[in-house]
Amino acid sequence: MAELHTLTLAELAAGLKSRAFSSVELTRHFLSRIEKFDAELNAFITVTPELALAQAADADMRIATGTASRLTGLPLAHKDIFCTDGVLTTCASKMLSNFISPYDATVVGRLKQEGMVMLGKTNMDEFAMGSSNETSFYGAVKNPWDLAKVPGGSSGGSAAAVAARIAPVATGTDTGGSIRQPAALTSLTGIKPTYGRVSRYGMIAFASSLDQGGVMGLSAEDAALLLQSMAGFDERDSTSVDMPVPDYAATLNQSLKGLKIGLVKEFFEQGLSEENIKPVKEALTVYEQLGAQLVEVSLPNLPLSVPTYYVVAPAECSSNLSRFDGVRFGYRCESPRDLMDLYTRSRGEGFGSEVKRRIMTGTYVLSAGYYDAYYLRAQKIRRLITEEFAAAFQKVDVLMCPTSPTTAFDIGAKVDDPVTMYLNDIYTIGANLAGLPAMSIPCGFLAGLPVGLQIIAGHFAEAKLLNVAHGYQQVTDWHKRMPERYA
């Protein structure tokens, strides 16, 4: 039998079911790999070995007594943006560096209910603001494919943990590409579901109208497995949608014959060299061989995604982060002189510079006299982009394009240039603005670094998305490649 960490979540589930190994053995294996490798990766902010082993023992009991679900006993890591009852929940910020959450996020609670085993909480960009995982108060995360490179962000810790096989699967969140871009940069399968598909309750808000929780794993099948239990209506989140969750695994193997793939003209035009686009083009050829048909579509306003996003997201974040004021929880400055001093120093000392930049941008665009020119206008463009996507999905089943304009870049290369950094999300932001489900799947390498293919589908078409990704993964093995160091 292969080493446990080389198996997919689906394979591990089968192994637990057949009693090839126990959840405690499986958990020990991953905990020891975390112990061995995380010092160099910095993927975890908090590791919870005792809790994990206790949960694993409970899971083994459930398996023994026949009360296990499909996920019982499988370990996972949660992005540190999800509140976990009794466990430090930092959002990678000094502001929450002392915050023990008194409750579980809905996603955490549901997976706990399933009997999954939490290994710990993964590193991320501070409050999910970043595309390189360099804004974390807990330091940068390293890319397992090259430790000098970033893993992408903001779910960089989850990406690195799964890519290095120190966790079999992880949760992530995606506001402008924070699941898909790191998945692409670390050769993972990542899915951001439709806005409203997964509850946001207990997921610390960055930009409420864009944030969506999802999965980072080794295959479309793994993503389907975990998403199945994460998705669904939650009465505590008014924006979650009350719609039944289809059986994602059931439709994974549907034929792709006749699938209409839209190629977004604007995305293939924009600053991509022939060399860089090659893996993506090859992937499209594979789809053609599977019987799909390629159609060019145009979304003329889509290139405005980045400026639109950098008005809407900071606006919402400036308000969402007001609650971190040093009064009730989180960081409070030493001996405040008065109320204003308490506010300004607690927030000034507690937030990092990227978070401050976005709070200031957001405060500005919402200010009297600027609201119409920025916020209102951005909302109008957002509506136009949404309508253009809807029109495109009248003609095609899915859209495809690169996930990220570049492969993983050097740590430190873009930290002082926020605009260049923001352009990393040029291909991913559109799906967030329109609330669409989107995935990134591994489709090759450039100079030894992974490349991702992005697939976008219509609202609530996760099953289609997973089916399209799975079909590709049945005839390719990019998703099975492992960084040698962690094989």
Next chain:
Amino acid sequence: MSWETVIGLEIHAQLATRTKIFSGSSTAFGAPPNTQANLVDLGYPGVLPVLNQQAVKMAVKFGLAVGATVATRSVFARKNYFYPDLPKGYQISQYELPIVEHGKMDILLEDGSSKTIRITRAHLEEDAGKSLHEDFHGFTGIDLNRAGTPLIEIVSEPDMRSAKEAVAYMKKIHTLVRYLDICDGNMQEGSFRCDANVSVRRVGAEKFGTRCEIKNLNSFRFIEKAINYEVARQIELIESGGTVQQQTRLFDPDRGETRALRSKEEANDYRYFPDPDLLPVVLDDLFIDGIRATLPELPDEKAQRLVRDFDLPAYDAGVLTGSREVAEFYEKVINEVKGDAKQNAKLAANWVMGEVLGALNRDGLDITESRVSAEALALLLSRINDATVSGKLAKEVFEAMWSEGKGADDIIDAKGLKQITDVSAIEKVIDEIMAANSKQLADYRSGKDKLFAFFVGQVMKITAGKANPNQVNDLLKKKLAG
């Protein structure tokens, strides 16, 4: 040179829901600090608001009752500012698209005419917590029990022209929200309070003067005092060559004056924007009509009906419908009293307005605490109608009922106040009196008609007022005539 006062009110009415507007915490008043604040109320990381449907229903009820347009789509917005008793750093309110718009309320002016005050809008919002500045030795205490309590803010047009009009309007809204059962109206606990926007202008001027907003007025008396003080302050300021600065001011009830809190320049930029955590509130006609069907008879309608059906004077009808509880008490009385409906309505009106409200006032009680219940009063009035007791003695019976807590029949029996209606008994008394007063009898018979009253008095004296006055009259006339 004479001045005109211009006033607009923003009334905050706490909705009488069991739980908060966006969380399941209780809204009950008076619990120990911070015991009715859950993670949502505390603004913890990751929590989300979920709208309380009951609060929406109550706001719609209000909108329908003031003849307003109820929006089929309204939107919650965030009002951003930092304050320790505002846990999230923003208040969830409604801004561009409120749930209620374009209503009106008629008020009765002192000269008896009526005036319409336009209601610009009424929107749903959450209340903040309380900052407690005393007893913390240089620190400020925060109590978040009130944070998240549902409010409707009722904004009027600047249609009022005196403090009295403002108070009349505020009282009408106060009565209405209690009729609708959407607010307990408790002003001491802050369930019903207002901000007053006050300005002055020369009579005949078209443009409004610069206004000042007086915050958090929580009694009718304070509203009148605060506005009158503010009007005098502004006039004096302008007449002495100054100009009014747009300001937010606070009323100090101890000194009876208003003082500046902050100027326009210091005002917050609230950076309103639609709350992305909440969906727009979309209401269909079925929902709105369903609520319309639950509306009780409104105070103005009720007053008009009392005038129309029972010929009650408009003033009486106004007093009797001035609070839902008084109206209920009154209607219970007239439903139970036996006899002619119109006569009973007038009789009951006199008794409720006179004896009952008088006694309540004297003892500092509310109508719901009345020592004589509506049913008990109805029985007493029935005893007047069936001639068991005279109207005059009934007042004595009422006083005894009030102080002893017993029913009318028990009191009448115990005190022997039962009216004498037995003809032979009255005749016997009359015979005795005629025998004992032969001189007066002779005078009467020789034409001194005025002596009739003397004989009536004698009968009443001997029967201790219990003889039926009508019978006494009739029998005396017959007997004295000889």
